[in-house]
Amino acid sequence: MRLLTNGPLTPLAVPDRVTLINEVLASGLRGRGGGGFPTGRKLQAVTGRKRVVVANGCEGEPDSLKDRVLLRRSPHLVFDGIQAARHAIGATDAVLCVHEGSPLVAALRPTAAARGVRVVEVPRRYVASEESALVNFLAGGAAKPTVSPPRPTERGVLVDNVETLAHLAVVARIGAEAFRARETTLVTTPTGVHEVPVTTRLADLVTGPVLAGGYGGVWLADAGGLTVGEAPGVAVFRSPRECGVRDTAAILAYLAAESARQCGPCMFGLPAIAADFAALADGVPGALDRLRRRLPVVTGRGACAHPDGAVRMAASALAVFADDVTAHATGAGCTTRRTA
Known part of the structure; x- marks a missing residue:
């Protein structure tokens, strides 16, 4: 059964x-x-007297x-997944979250109302759709991540991505x-959105260096034998649009501009790292040494995973x-540009 x-x-x-x-x-x-958390275990983890299913369709990446x-193409599967999740955890309420101003809202509201699901528009910020930020926003607070514990599941809230819920409907069926x-899984590549078996080799979809997992993912020198199912994070694969150093900068x-600015790593660490990477791209002496000192001290200290992903x-x-990094750091210029 294919989603699309x-x-x-x-x-x-x-x-x-x-x-x-x-x-x-x-x-x-x-x-x-x-x-990438096991969905069955997440269903088991939901506790609390009043339980809610939150379908995350904000797509912050x-x-x-x-x-x-x-x-747009298969909303019925998402709503079926919401129904199945409500049944699994005994939820009394369900919410579908999308970004403010999304053209999908008008199309989704009638079906959502008929299925007993509320559609809520969430601010268009990168961290606003992080699960604890969604829970905080739905409770009347700001759309900013909150420190765990308690986790959303410990507060009776199941937050799942809309694709996860569509697959849940397939499992139930x-x-x-x-x-x-x-x-299968849905992947976004430079050529668009594709639905492919999870065993598909990444090399069959993209070639050369690729950012796997979106902005909080990792650069890979090449796809190699990695399958889509083994790739890190959300299935987004981006090729460098120019020089990898300048693209990363x-x-x-x-990412620094989109942070919640509520803890040290986001308020000070990410802007400093972004400035150092920009300086590296411009060949400023000492930028690479500063990056190597700063990167290890930011990880694991934020209220959410935003700074960790950036690092x-x-x-x-x-x-x-590495070759381009050395060329920039020594003032020799970008090897990508010289050989293009």
């Missing part, structure tokens, strides 16, 4: 809660929003288009064994684009 080519299906006959969760566990389904395509035999500047991406760029 199936039209409306017969009504979903959801099995009893225990059977459904066991099937999801057996399916091996993992979250498709970047974390700037290069990702998959969730928008899914909500065909069972774990059939799902494993034909599991631009991404870091964006991971920056560190991978220093390794993958």
Whole structure:
């Protein structure tokens, strides 16, 4: 069963809660929003008297288009997944979150209302769709990440990416064994959104250096034998648009500007790292040494994973684009530009 080519299906006959969760566990389904956490275990982790399902369709990753395509072409599967998740955890409420001003809102509201799901528009900021930020926003606070614990599941809230929920609907419909035999995933590449088997080699989709996992992912020198299912983070694969050093500097500047600015790593660490990477790209002496000192001290100290992702991406760029990094650091200029 493919997500993007199936039209409306017969009504979903959801099995009893225990059977459904066991099937999801057996399916091996993992979250498709970047974390990759086993969905069955997440369903089991939800506690609390009042329980809510939050379908995250905000797609905060700037290069990702998959969730928008899914909500436009197969919203019925997302709503079926929300129904299945509500049944699995005993939720009394369900919310579909999308970014403010999304053209999808008008199209989604009638179906959502008919299925007992509220559509909520979330501010267009990179960290606003992080799960704790969504929970805080829905509770009346700012769309900013909050320190865990308690985790959203410990507050009775299941937050799942819309693609994860669409796959959950498939598991509920065909069972774990059939799902494993034909599991697919949605990927965003420089040529658009594709639905491919999770066993697809990344090298069949992209060539050369690639940023795998979006802005919080890692640069890879080449796809090699890595499969889409093994790739890190949300399935977004971006090729360098020019020089890898300058591309990384631009991404870091964006990430620094999009932070919640509520803890030290985001307020001070990311702007400093972004400035150092920009200085490295411009051949400023000492920038590379400062980066090597700063990167290790930022990780693991933020209220959310935003600074960790930025550091991971920056560190991978220093390794993958080592020749260009050396050329920039020594003032020799960009090797990518000289050989282009």
